[in-house]
Amino acid sequence: MMTHKLTRALLILSALICVHLRFQSSAVAEDKIIRIGIIGCDTSHVPAFTKMFNDPKAAGDMAGFKVVAAFPGGSQDIPSSKDRVGKFTDDLKAAGVEIVDSIPKLVEKVDVVLLESVDGRPHLEQARPVIEAKKPLFIDKPLAGSLADALAIADLAKKNGTPWFSSSSIRFGPKLQALKSDPKVGDIAGAEAWSPCPTEEHHPDLFWYGVHGVEALYTLMGPGCVSVQRTKTEGAELVVGVWKDGRIGTFRGLRDAKGDYGAIAFGKKGVGSQLGFEGYQPLAVVIAKFFKTGIAPIPPEETLELIAFMAAADESKARGGAAVKIEEVVASAKERNAKR
Secondary structure, eight states: OHHHHHHHHHHHHHHHHHHHHHHHHHHHHHHTOEEEEEEOOOSTHHHHHHHHHTOTTOOGGGTTEEEEEEEOOOOTTOHHHHTTHHHHHHHHHHTTOEEOSOHHHHHHHOSEEEEOOSOSTTHHHHHHHHHHTTOOEEEESSSOSSHHHHHHHHHHHHHHTOOEEEEOGGGGOHHHHHHHTOTTTOSEEEEEEEEEOOOOTTSOHHHHTTHHHHHHHHHHHOSOEEEEEEEEOSSEEEEEEEETTSOEEEEEEESSSOOOOEEEEEESSOEEEEESOOOSHHHHHHHHHHHHHOOOSSOHHHHHHHHHHHHHHHHHHHTTSOOEEHHHHHHHHHHHHHTO
16 A cells, blocks of 8 residues: 555656746746847838847747847938838837837847838947847848948947847858859859949938949959949949959949849859848848847958948049048048047
């Protein structure tokens, strides 16, 4: 009888332990959810990223995230910001995302941040409290509204030891990535990339939308550009960059032509091309990996050079199409920062 009672008691105890362990496992899993905060609800990227990161069926690198809070932001002097911030904020509310009235409040509620404001001008000040809190940060294009601000963001992040990166979704498209390492193309001796290139009066010309094509160009060419020369008409842009090893890369900005994306790689073994926009999902996966590892997929130096390439193109336009050295615009931007 005693043996039977003891066996029964042990079985009950074992069952209770199993329930407790299952509860603990569930609690641990819940604790591992990475809480995402969004700054700026004035771009279609916001509902797109939220849908992907909050997908209960998300697997692999995309699993384990949830967008939990957002700060709407918005710029009153840019119609495409002012006219969309309300709609996209409402979309997030409908998705169960908490809307907060300040970035410091947002930072308190999240582990990582997507800075999505379509206007690059406030990015430095919007990024500052995130960087100072040492929360991993993705900054959507454009990194900033000026080269000086871009350099300031990088300096602030380095000072605080905060991981960050910035990129267009174009860079991580599978076809473009495949072209970069296509054995039939071989080592890339030069490249051409193109994208739509509407401008916005508050930003240097290529910062607003041409950045997509410039990202594609840098994906294929890598860093090392030393000078930039630009030709502009009402309907198009042509920017020619010379790399330190003698290679030439060109960006064509489209306004009159059909607005599409693409690139050509001129290789030692052959010529290859990539056409079309490949969606936001590839970038979202890269962001997810970054948030989990804290390792930026693009070195800050390359991103800053890309911004300097676009700033040099603007300076070339101001000088009537003369060639402008990358180091010159970087030195000028650093000088402006030193006077702040």
